[in-house]
Amino acid sequence: MVTGAAKFLLSAGADHAALCLSSAQSNAFLSSSSPSSSASLQPNRLQFVVVNVSSNFPNPRSLRLCSAAMSSSLSEVKSSSIPFLDRKETDILHFVKYHGLGNDFILVDNRDSTVPKITSEQAVKLCDRNFGIGADGVIFALPGINGTDYTMRIFNSDGSEPEMCGNGIRCLARFISELENSQGKQSYTIHTGAGLIIPEIQEDGQVRVDMGEPILKAPDVPTRLVPNKDQSVVKSKLDVDGVSWSATCVSMGNPHCVVFGTDLSENLEVDELNLGEIGPKFEHHFMFPARTNTEFVQVFSPTHLKMRVWERGAGATLACGTGACAVVVAAVLEGRAGRACRVDLPGGPLQIEWREENNHVYMTGPAEVVFYGSVPL
Numbered sequence: 463m464v465t466g467a468a469k470f471l472l473s474a475g476a477d478h479a480a481l482c483l484s485s486a487q488s489n490a491f492l493s494s495s496s497p498s499s500s501a502s503l504q505p506n507r508l509q510f511v512v513v514n515v516s517s518n519f520p521n522p523r524s525l526r527l528c529s530a531a532m533s534s535s536l537s538e539v540k541s542s543s544i545p546f547l548d549r550k551e552t553d554i555l556h557f558v559k560y561h562g563l564g565n566d567f568i569l570v571d572n573r574d575s576t577v578p579k580i581t582s583e584q585a586v587k588l589c590d591r592n593f594g595i596g597a598d599g600v601i602f603a604l605p606g607i608n609g610t611d612y613t614m615r616i617f618n619s620d621g622s623e624p625e626m627c628g629n630g631i632r633c634l635a636r637f638i639s640e641l642e643n644s645q646g647k648q649s650y651t652i653h654t655g656a657g658l659i660i661p662e663i664q665e666d667g668q669v670r671v672d673m674g675e676p677i678l679k680a681p682d683v684p685t686r687l688v689p690n691k692d693q694s695v696v697k698s699k700l701d702v703d704g705v706s707w708s709a710t711c712v713s714m715g716n717p718h719c720v721v722f723g724t725d726l727s728e729n730l731e732v733d734e735l736n737l738g739e740i741g742p743k744f745e746h747h748f749m750f751p752a753r754t755n756t757e758f759v760q761v762f763s764p765t766h767l768k769m770r771v772w773e774r775g776a777g778a779t780l781a782c783g784t785g786a787c788a789v790v791v792a793a794v795l796e797g798r799a800g801r802a803c804r805v806d807l808p809g810g811p812l813q814i815e816w817r818e819e820n821n822h823v824y825m826t827g828p829a830e831v832v833f834y835g836s837v838p839l
């Protein structure tokens with residue numbers, strides 16, 4: 463369990479893992495670990511163990527982490543008299559970290575208040591991958607409004623508040639089912655900044671989400687690009703630093719600019735792009751008054767696409783659910799793909815379908831717990 467926990471902490475993105483152990487656990491751990499582990503052994507006492515993964519001596523930041531706690535399974539944290547998800551200490555935030563294809567979020571049980579438990583400034587600190595927990599955003603499960611089961615609010619890692627998050631809402635569905643102690647197939651009505659969204663947990667644990675209708679009218683996306691097809695912007699020229707990109711603009715409640723090519727190459731090789739350089743230029747482009755998420759897409763076949771994303775307020779992420787939905791809508795509008803596609807993202811694939819009968823987009827994909835934790839605020 464102990465070495466497993468250490469490996470887990472390290473895979474969660476840490477340079478060192480700090481574990482609070484019983485003396486028996488410490489001894490077992492030390493005898494199985496590398497010589498670069500250090501611990502102060504005292505009989506019958508809890509031990510603080512620091513695991514060095516680099517050759518550097520642990521810095522003060524590692525030591526501070528001993529005031530926080532984390533665990534990889536609910537049963538471990540539930541062994542306390544108060545179940546983990548029910549703990550309510552002031553100045554301590556209990557959270558569960560989830561990911562959807564590597565797009566990772568800090569989930570907060572906010573069912574007792576309509577005001578998020580932390581501010582956007584605190585969210586920025588918690589999302590920091592070196593000085594905080596590390597995440598692409600913080601998601602709150604709040605009481606439902608307008609007859610819905612729950613409300614979802616989210617802060618991006620830069621503290622801005624988007625209207626919707628596709629991978630996030632799959633994680634939220636799994637989080638709610640855990641809070642409610644439900645098993646098997648479950649469906650929830652969720653109020654979001656993009657309206658009503660309905661995630662449904664499948665028997666196999668995947669989450670299928672009715673993402674609602676895409677918004678295509680240019681001023682509603684919003685984009686200042688001139689509409690060229692039924693008030694929408696399809697395959698329009700967008701100049702970014704002297705390169706002429708072909709852009710299709712789609713909102714899934716939040717804005718997306720989808721590009722498949724440039725004037726020079728009709729089809730992108732997405733692995734060759736320097737996202738860190740071009741992504742911010744799209745995000746802050748004058749043509750996108752609310753900034754934008756941007757998807758760079760390669761077409762393998764009419765049912766198989768590959769994308770990389772630069773997210774508004776979060777940068778390059780491993781996956782974007784609303785982005786994958788926008789990509790399939792844009793591919794259909796540009797005549798590049800059919801209405802049901804597999805979309806490969808750096809963190810794995812999503813299945814997306816844009817149904818003709820009701821104009822709704824459906825997304826199916828995974829959502830997994832990373833760890834349970836508590837941080838002082």
Ligand SMILES: N[C@@H](CCC[C@H](N)C(=O)O)C(=O)O
Binds near residue numbers: 565626785
């Ligand atoms: N990763 C998300 C989208 C999160 C919001 C986005 N950064 C925005 O500002 O619109 C997803 O999976 O949809």
